[in-house]
Amino acid sequence: MGRPDDEYDYLFKVVLIGDSGVGKSNLLSRFTRNEFNLESKSTIGVEFATKSIVTEGKTIKAQIWDTAGQERYRAITSAYYRGAVGALLVYDISKHVTFENVERWLKELRDHAEANIVVMLVGNKSDLRHLRVVSTEEAMAFAEQHNLAFIETSALDASGVDTAFQNILTEIYRLMNRKQMQADTSATGPTIKAGQKISLGNDNNNPKTKKKGCC
């Protein structure tokens, strides 16, 4: 109790998804604990970690759910998409099939996640330059086409990792503020419905309180 971690302005739930072995768990451990383990075990079901960042003067606590990549676990893992305001969709730049499967993961999100979830495409293992088979341009074009944020990272050498999380959390924060403002201005008008749809952390944004209760 009383850790600095407990004080935050916003609590955002974010999921890490993507094929097995693309490095989701290591992205999480690099971001939350600055650790990397070349020989980490596969994730079974879901795992969880948190970290707070500061953006635009606000402390945002990220509650990150790391999911198992295998298809058999989708029934379990997709339950964790509920309430998520962000998703890092990870592929491995040295394995083309993991990039090809990104479309299937997008469909998973469409089927199970909130409609306004912020999605960032993450090309991990950028340190494997000599093994690269997915070019930055190809991925960037795909991201643009599907309206996704995009970044390349290496959980191994840490490049891009903090930026990826920082960017997606900031974007969620801005989007939320924008929607909140729209909701405020339209609160008296007839189009209130649009404003109410912001489930983006609606139950999570109690300022400076320790979050308790359902996640």
Add this chain to the structure above:
Amino acid sequence: MRRRRTCEAFDEELGRDIIDLDNLARMAWNGVPPERRRTVWMLLVGYLPANASRREATVRRKRGEFEEALRLHFHVSPGARSQRDQGTLRQILVDVPRTCPGIPLFAQEGIQNLMIRVLYVWSIRHPASGYVQGMNDLLAIFIMVFAAAAEADLDTVDHATFGRGGFATFDSDLDDDLAPARPAEVGLPPSRRGPRGQPHSHVEGLDASRFSQQTLDEIAADTYWCLSKVLDSIHDHYTHTQPGLRRATTQVEGLLRRVDSDLFKHLMEECMPILQITFRWINCLLTRELPLRVIMRLWDTCLAETSGFEKFFPYVCAAFLCHFSETLRHLQAEDLHLFLQDLPTKDWTDDDVETLLSEAYILSTLFQDAPSHLALKEAQASLAAMIDPLARTG
């Protein structure tokens, strides 16, 4: 607590022409000495027949069948694999190198190749579930036990001083004369000479590079069949939406509600679904929660129980959860998750596991009739529902 049996006690049973499997299971329930574990597990899962005279032929045939399965399914040109099978192979290739990281045995190429084959053939032959992540952890347990025994075989032959029981390598390249302490065939009474009850303390430092290809092939076939027996008993843990795993979780939840309602209430208040807790426990049969050296002790009992991983295992999980009750009841949502993800079990010994198993046993004797009572109530309720509208219309 019941006393662990010595090698001698096991040798007496293992030496019979026809082993009394019920008696063997009763003994194994309280723990199997590491030196006899391979033979006892092979008998308990039903890979080795109880009848000594049929044992050698059975194992020969089974090993031959696995070789044939490899030829049919594994040693084929890449183009001959369906897209689904390619996906399966890819998944296995991703997971095998991530099995038991830190234990040198699993970093060795011979062992990794063996695992890939076993898991792949199993998947092809069980399309309803196919390979599911975590099965590699289960296979690893069998590999640890069988590789330790294979290494002991080598030492027996090398030094001819280590008496040991149960199981000998078939078709060994080595001359039998070099191995006077080695039983001539599977399941014969082992030599009573040599050190007794020596634990395989080096089990995590096994060196597979000492094994011939033939030994590796034998380990592959033997672990394949034993893993198959275990997975067959819990197949719907791994089929689409994993109904068996959910059923086991419901059972754990029911048990928790009755034996530790404070913990149950606390978990509900913290919005911690029991499935979130038990998913990995049941999926990987606690291999991710406990150190390998004590997992084997846990498995002695689960293999000794009839359908142990299906029927007895939920009691083990309930007892395991209650074990941490005091701590869990003082943790809130996030800290609960973090604690459960990384339970403080790294110093657990066989004694801790045996306490856990005793608690699970008590739960099972108290509540094992509960499901049938529930089923009866459900039947009565549905009967009432059927009669009720009839009564009204009538």
